Amino acid sequence: MEDTRARAAAKALQLNSKHIPSRATTFNRLFAPIYAVGLLALFYYHISSLLNSTSLGSFFISISLFISDAILAFMWATAQSFRMNPLRRREFPANLKELLKNDSDFPALDVFICTADPYQEPPMNVVNTALSVMAFDYPTSKISVYVSDDGGSAMTLFAFMEAARFAATWLPFCTKNDVVERNPDAFFTSNHDWFSEREEIKIMYEKMKMRVETICEEGKIGDEYLNGEEECMAFNQWTKSFTSQNHPTVIKVLLESSKNKDTCGEALPNLIYVSRQKSVTSHHHFKTGALNALLRVSATMTNAPVILTLDCDTYSNDPQTPTRALCYFLDPKLGNDLGYVQFPQRFYGVSKNDIYCGELKHLYIINSSGMDGLLGPNYVGTGCFFVRRAFFGGPSSLELPELSQLNPNHVVERHIKSQEVLDLAHLVASCDYENNTKWGFKLGFRYGSLVEDYFTGYCLQCEGWKSLLCNPKRAAFYGDVPITLLSVVNQMKRWSVGLLEVTFSKYNPITYGVRSIGLLMGLSYAHYAFWPFCSIPVILYAFLPQLALISATQIFPKVWDVWFVVYILLFLGAYGQDLVEFILFEGTFQRWWNDQRMWMIRSGSSLLFGCVEFTWKSLGINSNFGFNVTGKAMDEEQSKRYKQELFEFGLFSPMFVPITTAAIVNLASFVCGLIEIWKSGGAWEHLFAQMLVAGFGVVNCWPVYEAMALRNDGGKLPPKLTFFCFSLALLLCSFAAFFR
Numbered sequence: 001m002e003d004t005r006a007r008a009a010a011k012a013l014q015l016n017s018k019h020i021p022s023r024a025t026t027f028n029r030l031f032a033p034i035y036a037v038g039l040l041a042l043f044y045y046h047i048s049s050l051l052n053s054t055s056l057g058s059f060f061i062s063i064s065l066f067i068s069d070a071i072l073a074f075m076w077a078t079a080q081s082f083r084m085n086p087l088r089r090r091e092f093p094a095n096l097k098e099l100l101k102n103d104s105d106f107p108a109l110d111v112f113i114c115t116a117d118p119y120q121e122p123p124m125n126v127v128n129t130a131l132s133v134m135a136f137d138y139p140t141s142k143i144s145v146y147v148s149d150d151g152g153s154a155m156t157l158f159a160f161m162e163a164a165r166f167a168a169t170w171l172p173f174c175t176k177n178d179v180v181e182r183n184p185d186a187f188f189t190s191n192h193d194w195f196s197e198r199e200e201i202k203i204m205y206e207k208m209k210m211r212v213e214t215i216c217e218e219g220k221i222g223d224e225y226l227n228g229e230e231e232c233m234a235f236n237q238w239t240k241s242f243t244s245q246n247h248p249t250v251i252k253v254l255l256e257s258s259k260n261k262d263t264c265g266e267a268l269p270n271l272i273y274v275s276r277q278k279s280v281t282s283h284h285h286f287k288t289g290a291l292n293a294l295l296r297v298s299a300t301m302t303n304a305p306v307i308l309t310l311d312c313d314t315y316s317n318d319p320q321t322p323t324r325a326l327c328y329f330l331d332p333k334l335g336n337d338l339g340y341v342q343f344p345q346r347f348y349g350v351s352k353n354d355i356y357c358g359e360l361k362h363l364y365i366i367n368s369s370g371m372d373g374l375l376g377p378n379y380v381g382t383g384c385f386f387v388r389r390a391f392f393g394g395p396s397s398l399e400l401p402e403l404s405q406l407n408p409n410h411v412v413e414r415h416i417k418s419q420e421v422l423d424l425a426h427l428v429a430s431c432d433y434e435n436n437t438k439w440g441f442k443l444g445f446r447y448g449s450l451v452e453d454y455f456t457g458y459c460l461q462c463e464g465w466k467s468l469l470c471n472p473k474r475a476a477f478y479g480d481v482p483i484t485l486l487s488v489v490n491q492m493k494r495w496s497v498g499l500l501e502v503t504f505s506k507y508n509p510i511t512y513g514v515r516s517i518g519l520l521m522g523l524s525y526a527h528y529a530f531w532p533f534c535s536i537p538v539i540l541y542a543f544l545p546q547l548a549l550i551s552a553t554q555i556f557p558k559v560w561d562v563w564f565v566v567y568i569l570l571f572l573g574a575y576g577q578d579l580v581e582f583i584l585f586e587g588t589f590q591r592w593w594n595d596q597r598m599w600m601i602r603s604g605s606s607l608l609f610g611c612v613e614f615t616w617k618s619l620g621i622n623s624n625f626g627f628n629v630t631g632k633a634m635d636e637e638q639s640k641r642y643k644q645e646l647f648e649f650g651l652f653s654p655m656f657v658p659i660t661t662a663a664i665v666n667l668a669s670f671v672c673g674l675i676e677i678w679k680s681g682g683a684w685e686h687l688f689a690q691m692l693v694a695g696f697g698v699v700n701c702w703p704v705y706e707a708m709a710l711r712n713d714g715g716k717l718p719p720k721l722t723f724f725c726f727s728l729a730l731l732l733c734s735f736a737a738f739f740r
């Protein structure tokens with residue numbers, strides 16, 4: 001790639017441009033110090049009320065409010081790093097044609113697709129993802145798709161054998177007709193009626209889908225489904241003792257570019273199925289381990305300089321995507337230290353107003369554009385192009401792997417089905433290969449956190465790599481959003497455990513990060529690392545003012561007090577800025593409203609339970625926390641309710657307890673407050689702030705009341721849970737009333 005970059009420099013080609021949204025940035029830079037003054041005033045107020053507290057009770061209240069606001073203020077301060085220097089970019093793939101005239105000029109591309117569970121992640125969907133990238137607008141002989149199957153499932157392998165056959169028809173069909181949607185399922189569900197062979201191919205696709213789905217339902221593969229001896233042989237490894245947690249390495253080269261041709265006689269991409277060895281006695285590091293196994297297996301077979309990592313649900317929505325990434329990798333101005341190009345995660349099938357905030361606009365787009373103006377966005381696990389070299393030490397300090405064949409500069413000379421290559425591939429995919437090597441620590445994706453993406457990107461940046469965000473108008477990739485509240489909160493719980501693992505390691509972004517990547521980048525990473533602590537202020541604000549209201553205790557300043565004004569301005573300032581930002585990034589008011597609601601719900605469930613689980617894990621009480629895959633299989637009833645934007649509770653989960661209890665307490669306290677004001681003949685000034693907080697809680701908890709009392713479908717709150725939370729709320733309220 002270096003010589004291509006030199007040619008680009010000689011031709012002075014413009015491959016990309018950047019744009020600084022200057023008005024918004026100026027505003028943010030001016031607003032930050034003003035807001036900071038407001039915060040200082042608030043802490044002056046907090047400290048003086050602490051010093052003036054007259055009783056144990058008032059001291060307890062003051063210190064709780066102080067701690068809560070200190071955490072919120074810290075989160076605000078770290079978030080400013082995203083606002084100081086945001087960037088938007090554009091790329092010009094057309095100009096690349098000048099530079100890459102022949103297929104041989106393109107760098108080879110290895111695509112990694114991870115899947116882990118055929119029941120949560122239907123093989124047919126994984127196949128669609130793979131087909132969508134095999135059909136990239138890119139020289140096919142340069143593409144190799146590696147599928148990592150951590151589920152070790154014969155069904156997934158079977159699905160890919162079918163896909164390999166279908167690809168021979170699908171790929172030429174896409175190129176000939178300039179199809180934009182190259183995920184077959186997405187293509188056939190949207191209407192494109194004008195292609196001649198469309199019907200024929202659709203029938204072929206449906207047949208394949210039926211075969212795969214039948215196999216998945218039956219749970220075994222009958223001989224009538226297999227073509228020839230080679231295919232039968234492939235499944236011989238699935239013996240009786242083969243389980244997803246204990247099995248030998250399975251590597252199958254399903255397509256070999258130099259041999260397999262499509263129906264028009266053009267080369268097909270390489271397609272390789274890999275299920276690394278698993279043993280119950282050795283730790284496999286979940287997805288991170290799978291990615292490292294793929295890094296090594298791909299090194300033995302193709303060793304492409306560019307790598308794309310994808311989750312099994314992240315399909316390509318634009319065949320131009322790899323050329324867009326090249327617009328950066330081949331740009332001489334960006335230098336040799338560009339480690340990865342991240343495309344934002346975008347989602348297919350988000351409900352109209354995005355009730356669960358599945359879009360995660362802040363995480364994937366707003367904050368990432370903010371980091372783009374510094375050293376670059378964090379890695380978000382999928383839709384990311386890396387230079388292979390980035391996994392082998394910093395830009396100027398090459399870290400060599402133990403085996404020279406895995407070296408990023410090694411040129412593979414043998415073809416991928418040769419015995420030597422296959423033997424080496426099996427060796428590096430075995431479960432104890434990594435023992436006493438640098439893999440996961442100095443090489444490859446990094447171990448030590450359940451958010452391997454965040455941690456790996458962070459480590460690469462600390463080593464000196466830069467990154468950037470490529471966010472074209474047409475979504476480059478689409479993934480699935482979780483459609484039940486439980487999967488949403490479980491996903492975020494895993495994230496918060498993973499983030500805390502980084503916070504309490506020697507890599508803490510405040511200590512280690514700020515030193516390695518500077519203040520603003522360090523703060524950006526700290527914003528996430530300390531995110532789980534948001535659960536503390538949210539829980540306190542969800543209960544304390546309300547219980548105080550029930551016990552007729554005033555804890556906030558009176559309406560006419562200047563300190564009340566400070567409170568209100570800080571609240572409105574933060575919320576207002578957040579809203580404006582959200583709208584500027586193509587959001588709607590309703591989506592923003594749901595976003596802020598989910599921020600609170602997540603804090604009271606995922607982040608809180610994440611903190612608790614992390615504590616248990618650190619104390620060694622229970623260390624059984626793994627990477628639980630987010631479900632991607634659709635239940636029809638659930639999808640229907642999701643589309644109607646009804647919250648899906650359904651099951652009894654301890655994670656629903658805090659939010660449900662808070663909903664009841666907020667409503668009860670609001671009513672108590674009203675009664676209190678009425679009884680006192682209309683003296684409302686001293687309780688107004690608390691009424692405001694409780695009222696805000698009630699408005700936000702509307703879906704919970706609905707699920708508790710007004711609905712009768714499968715997604716309503718289980719009566720057992722409602723009863724439990726009612727009892728708990730009653731206990732809390734009586735306790736508060738006791739202090740009246």
Ligand SMILES: O=c1ccn([C@@H]2O[C@H](COP(=O)(O)OP(=O)(O)O[C@H]3O[C@H](CO)[C@@H](O)[C@H](O)[C@H]3O)[C@@H](O)[C@H]2O)c(=O)[nH]1
Binds near residue numbers: 311380491630
């Ligand atoms: O042992 C495992 C567990 C998971 N996976 C794969 O990891 C991917 C992501 O899993 P998913 O359950 O979809 O996670 P999400 O919560 O949606 O993922 C977000 O957060 C993860 C980190 O927690 C990142 O790895 C993901 O890229 C990011 O999208 C999927 O393709 C899985 O098949 C494995 O390969 N092996």
Ligand SMILES: [Mn+2]
Binds near residue numbers: 479
């Ligand atoms: Mn996912």
